[in-house]
Amino acid sequence: MERNTIPYWIATTEDTNYPELTDDINVDVGIVGGGLAGITAAHLLKENGFKVAVIEADRISKATTGHTTAKITSQHSLIYDKTIKTFGKEMAQQYADANQHAIKFVRNLVKGNDIQCNFEDKSAYVFTYQDPKYVEKIKKEAEAAASLGISAQFVLETPLPFPVLGAVRFNDQAQFHPIKYALSLAKKIPGEGSHIFEGTRAVDIEEEKTCTIKTNKGKKVTARHVIIASHYPFYDGKGMYFARMYPERSYLLAFKIEEIIPEGMFINVDTPGMTLRSQPHEGGQILLFGGESHKTAHGEQTSTHYENLRKLVRTIFTVKEELYHWSTQDYYTLDEIPYVGKLTSNTPNIYVATGFRKWGMTNAIAAAIIIKDLIIKGESPWQDIYSPQRSTTAKAAGTFITQNADVAVQLVSGKLENPDDHIDLGNGEGKVVEYKGKRTGAYKDRDGKLYLLDITCTHLGCELQWNDAEKSWDCPCHGSRFSYDGSIIEGPALYPLNHPDKGRNQVEPNVLTFKNLS
Numbered sequence: 001m002e003r004n005t006i007p008y009w010i011a012t013t014e015d016t017n018y019p020e021l022t023d024d025i026n027v028d029v030g031i032v033g034g035g036l037a038g039i040t041a042a043h044l045l046k047e048n049g050f051k052v053a054v055i056e057a058d059r060i061s062k063a064t065t066g067h068t069t070a071k072i073t074s075q076h077s078l079i080y081d082k083t084i085k086t087f088g089k090e091m092a093q094q095y096a097d098a099n100q101h102a103i104k105f106v107r108n109l110v111k112g113n114d115i116q117c118n119f120e121d122k123s124a125y126v127f128t129y130q131d132p133k134y135v136e137k138i139k140k141e142a143e144a145a146a147s148l149g150i151s152a153q154f155v156l157e158t159p160l161p162f163p164v165l166g167a168v169r170f171n172d173q174a175q176f177h178p179i180k181y182a183l184s185l186a187k188k189i190p191g192e193g194s195h196i197f198e199g200t201r202a203v204d205i206e207e208e209k210t211c212t213i214k215t216n217k218g219k220k221v222t223a224r225h226v227i228i229a230s231h232y233p234f235y236d237g238k239g240m241y242f243a244r245m246y247p248e249r250s251y252l253l254a255f256k257i258e259e260i261i262p263e264g265m266f267i268n269v270d271t272p273g274m275t276l277r278s279q280p281h282e283g284g285q286i287l288l289f290g291g292e293s294h295k296t297a298h299g300e301q302t303s304t305h306y307e308n309l310r311k312l313v314r315t316i317f318t319v320k321e322e323l324y325h326w327s328t329q330d331y332y333t334l335d336e337i338p339y340v341g342k343l344t345s346n347t348p349n350i351y352v353a354t355g356f357r358k359w360g361m362t363n364a365i366a367a368a369i370i371i372k373d374l375i376i377k378g379e380s381p382w383q384d385i386y387s388p389q390r391s392t393t394a395k396a397a398g399t400f401i402t403q404n405a406d407v408a409v410q411l412v413s414g415k416l417e418n419p420d421d422h423i424d425l426g427n428g429e430g431k432v433v434e435y436k437g438k439r440t441g442a443y444k445d446r447d448g449k450l451y452l453l454d455i456t457c458t459h460l461g462c463e464l465q466w467n468d469a470e471k472s473w474d475c476p477c478h479g480s481r482f483s484y485d486g487s488i489i490e491g492p493a494l495y496p497l498n499h500p501d502k503g504r505n506q507v508e509p510n511v512l513t514f515k516n517l518s
């Protein structure tokens with residue numbers, strides 16, 4: 001049976017139909033990216049009298065927001081003990097406050113506006129079930145979180161149907177349907193000089209007295225302020241974000257199971273990793289179960305990750321039916337705290353929100369509130385911990401070197417391996433082959449049509465890797481992804497891939513077409 005690869009959240013919401021940008025316009029704030037951070041920032045700024053324009057390359061909330069586990073929690077695996085040690089208690093307090101505030105923000109908005117988005121209060125657990133070395137770390141995390149005012153306890157029992165060695169429980173957390181929530185918020189944005197544009201990709205920014213956002217439609221948005229909330233910043237502004245972040249992929253599946261789904265939201269720190277929560281569905285509940293994180297385009301065939309999770313879930317629950325499976329991509333910063341604030345010290349009117357790791361629900365909302373405060377008041381109580389210009393610690397500097405070394409290896413490593421010297425592919429298969437003496441990406445679709453591509457990433461030139469589960473070419477360096485036909489699935493790349501005979505893509509951004517505009 002062909003399984004459904006659309007994320008549950010997207011499959012259970014109506015498609016949006018906001019217009020493309022067809023004229024040059026002027027607003028107070030241009031917001032690039034229609035995910036949770038961009039939509040929340042637009043909502044808050046419009047409430048405060050600003051005219052805003054959200055510019056989304058695809059459809060709003062379909063990208064990262066539509067692929068998450070949608071836990072609204074300040075529990076970000078084990079973060080507080082480490083953050084206190086790295087940054088000190090005052091800075092860690094900012095992170096705790098920002099994320100705790102984000103939970104209350106969503107709760108109040110949902111209740112105050114009667115938003116139908118399956119919002120439910122839940123406890124959140126981080127546990128270890130087979131590795132004793134994590135027990136002490138989890139105890140310390142509970143103490144650190146409690147010292148920052150979070151209602152957190154170390155516990156030896158959880159609602160899970162198997163014993164754990166220890167867990168930290170955060171109380172008063174929540175979960176929801178992220179797209180139902182975001183679309184409800186988005187409805188408030190258009191009108192009175194504010195806009196949402198879909199199918200419009202921002203390709204550059206020029207900052208002079210005002211900022212000009214150029215798009216692939218050949219039309220521009222001019223604005224006093226710009227917020228880059230495009231997951232990975234599409235515009236770097238010499239902020240060196242490409243050297244300060246790395247992408248990871250992980251996998252999620254939705255199942256009907258025999259048992260009652262444990263009450264709460266769970267993630268472990270030992271191996272094999274798993275994350276799970278319930279989701280109301282057709283009068284009952286389904287299980288969302290995920291894990292298998294790995295750096296993008298590194299490691300084994302991607303389809304293996306789904307199979308590993310299918311096996312793991314069956315060791316815990318009795319699966320009646322698999323409904324959906326999908327993957328997601330997250331960006332990690334060097335010290336695991338997002339970059340939110342001015343893009344660089346030389347771009348006073350351009351703001352960025354990125355690097356949410358796997359914890360984009362509360363961090364996106366916190367980011368929107370921080371940037372709204374920076375625009376309106378010039379400061380935010382949480383600006384220091386999130387500042388993209390914060391000083392890099394010695395520990396993070398070590399990671400910086402490691403990550404860069406990895407990127408350098410990816411730039412050349414693929415070029416040194418010998419590709420297959422003939423195109424020998426079954427239908428539905430892809431791999432690197434030799435074509436006219438050059439390493440070339442090849443994919444044969446179900447009908448036997450062959451697609452050949454120059455698989456040098458159009459961002460900064462790393463060699464792309466075949467992703468057999470999603471039928472895409474993925475970049476190990478900064479996470480750009482391309483469909484088997486060369487069109488962009490996600491950036492930072494702005495140019496699609498070409499047939500090797502045509503050479504590296506040189507077309508102008510304003511004549512590009514992009515995929516997934518359903």
Ligand code: FES
Nearest residue numbers: 457459460475478
């Ligand atoms: Fe940066 Fe590919 S080289 S995403």
